[in-house]
Amino acid sequence: MRGTTLLSRLPDAPVSGDYAYDFALVDVETSGLVPRRDRVLSVAVITVGADGEQTGEFSTSSCREGRRTGV
Numbered sequence: 203m204r205g206t207t208l209l210s211r212l213p214d215a216p217v218s219g220d221y222a223y224d225f226a227l228v229d230v231e232t233s234g235l236v237p238r239r240d241r242v243l244s245v246a247v248i249t250v251g252a253d254g255e256q257t258g259e260f261s262t263s264s265c266r267e268g269r270r271t272g273v
Contacts (some may be wrong), residue, residue: 224249224250224252224258225249225250225251226247226248226249226250227248227249228245228246228247229245229246229247230242230244230245231243231244231246241264242264243263243264244261244262244263244264245260245261245262245264246260246261246262247259247260247261248260
């Protein structure tokens, strides 16, 4: 069984490498692993084209200054 990598072709992707959409890489930072107690602190997204070049980015922080996290 072959392993999947970021460079693996999707089942419906054209063989030529001309993708209709970019790939999105998402990073979510939390204050812990317990959903009822912990909070999302920040979210970052970058988009990458079929050639591997970054095509866009977005980031936000939801932690207000001075507020304790995880409470």
